[in-house]
Amino acid sequence: MKKWTIGVDVGGTEIKFGLFGDSLKEKWFIPTNVSEHGSHILPEIAETIVDKCRIFGVDITNLAGVGMGLPGPVPDGNMVRGCVNLGWSNVAAARELSELLAGAFSCQPEDIPVRAANDANVAALGEMWLGGGKSCKSLIMVTLGTGVGGGVVIDGRIYNGASGCAGEIGHIICVDEKDITGNCSCGNRGCLEQIASATGIVKYARHYLDETDIPSVLRELLREKGNISTKDVFDAGKNGDEAAEQIIDTVTKYLGRALAGISAVINPECILIGGGVSAAGEYLREKVAHHFREQAFSELKNTPVRLAVLGNEAGIFGAAYMMISERMREDSIL
Amino acid sequence: MKKWTIGVDVGGTEIKFGLFGDSLKEKWFIPTNVSEHGSHILPEIAETIVDKCRIFGVDITNLAGVGMGLPGPVPDGNMVRGCVNLGWSNVAAARELSELLAGAFSCQPEDIPVRAANDANVAALGEMWLGGGKSCKSLIMVTLGTGVGGGVVIDGRIYNGASGCAGEIGHIICVDEKDITGNCSCGNRGCLEQIASATGIVKYARHYLDETDIPSVLRELLREKGNISTKDVFDAGKNGDEAAEQIIDTVTKYLGRALAGISAVINPECILIGGGVSAAGEYLREKVAHHFREQAFSELKNTPVRLAVLGNEAGIFGAAYMMISERMREDSIL
Incomplete structure (x- = not known):
């Protein structure tokens, strides 16, 4: 060779x-x-x-x-x-x-x-070869960045789908009406991307802070900087900020739900979480895995949910x- | 050979x-x-x-x-x-x-x-060979019977998934809280099966009739027979019964939503609707296809939604x- x-x-x-x-x-x-x-x-x-x-x-x-x-x-x-x-x-x-x-x-x-x-x-194929999906032959990788993307590997190969759109999982509609903020960039309402992308998490956090009056370090950051980032939300959550914990719980509930639905379709060997938002690490992974198990079909609950490791x-x-x-x-x- | x-x-x-x-x-x-x-x-x-x-x-x-x-x-x-x-x-x-x-x-x-x-x-493979999916190499078939099942064909072959559970699409969570009636047989809430199976349609219809007071032939049937069937609901809908039309619109909205989500994962060449409930024919297909297009990602809206034809x-x-x-x-x- x-x-x-x-x-x-x-x-x-x-x-x-x-x-x-x-x-x-x-x-x-x-x-x-x-x-x-x-x-x-x-x-x-x-x-x-x-x-x-x-x-x-x-x-x-x-x-x-x-x-x-x-x-x-x-x-x-x-x-x-x-x-x-x-x-x-x-x-x-x-x-x-x-x-x-x-x-x-x-x-x-x-x-x-x-x-x-x-x-x-x-x-996703790279992660299967030498990353978080090593030893797996089929996997789904969700990429949480500015948007939410996805990659599908089946039998050790990329699965493109009939028109190259396999893995467009950011546009799975899975968010309950009460947690939807406006329309998705695709025109629909309730897409995963609206709540689980970096942009979506911040948007939902601001919506949550507007709707409640739970004290939160995020309110102070908003006053000081005029804006907050996904990292601010996760840092606050890791420090036990109640509002941030609630926000992250809701975001990961929908992410877990979408991943449970995806598993019911293609029953992958493992699920990987990548993209900029996955810098939140094990704290994020554990919560997504929890909500995945809660909402997955019984036979699929043991599908491992892991972090991608190869980054860029x-x-x-x-x-x-x-x-x-x-x-x-x-x-x-x- | x-x-x-x-x-x-x-x-x-x-x-x-x-x-x-x-x-x-x-x-x-x-x-x-x-x-x-x-x-x-x-x-x-x-x-x-x-x-x-x-x-x-x-x-x-x-x-x-x-x-x-x-x-x-x-x-x-x-x-x-x-x-x-x-x-x-x-x-x-x-x-x-x-x-x-x-x-x-x-x-x-x-x-x-x-x-x-x-x-x-x-x-699903049978339908690909000589049924509603003829000429397709990849498809998803949703079977609306007592429960909701599904079959996945990729590159002309059955796709089993890592543990044989690919296509368990009846347990995709896609129903909004307001339309959920109790728990699914799997223990979760909001599964497709809870609203789109033969049992689920009847259960949702009774829930809808309880919650509203729109006159309906279904109320008369309930009084006469003590129960209604999926066929009763579709027959009433086809005859222009307003309550039945609303019920069917809601059922097919969630079915379209689940199929749109499935398409975002595997981007099949076509989608087939089979099982006992599909006896409702073109009336059902047209509504599912409509709600599919409404909720599918832009590039996937043209995926054909067809009826399975081989039956049993x-x-x-x-x-x-x-x-x-x-x-x-x-x-x-x-």
């Missing part, structure tokens, strides 16, 4: 790269150039890959290929159907990058295979593993 | 059989003998298969195998982990049937392969197709 693989994680502000041999050998990033409808993105990815291969002495004949995570739906490993953050509409990203690299290395596109997938799905690097790990595992299957190692 | 395959659908009161050649050639059933912890069930299945093979001139050398749907979780194609309806705890059903058939036919168990799966999953025969079709498709993959036809 060829020695080297490159994992690429394309985000709206930066593009991360990892060069993998037996393990992660080098990592680097470039800023995302979204000018001119993002038309420079793939050429600049190709350019930095060529540069780094020269610098690190990676011979093209020993490069198994490139895996790439993209912030949009990718039904088929190639074509991404719209990446608002990148200024892209439909782009055959994998094929185009393969052609750009072949041009630079003076070889055929089939000599440098490229596979693309949705970034949340890629991160999950994307490059998962992207590389898409290609590594494909090659291992070809060689009947997997 | 061998000519014949047998599909078996094991239920709590009867066991259905189908003999498939190019198409369904013969079907029959036997009563389910649940005496002595269901220990006669597999021997009686073997016995009737041997009998019918003799009668229909099926030579054992030309039998590709037997597929079997069972009313319990089957993680691995063989072992069912508890079938309350059959009096079974853990039974290696596929292996045992294979050995019984080999004994009767005087051949080796590997000459008569048997594959088992959960009955709801098997029905979905199980024998799906059971046979488990084995037929396995053989086709072996022969690289699929």
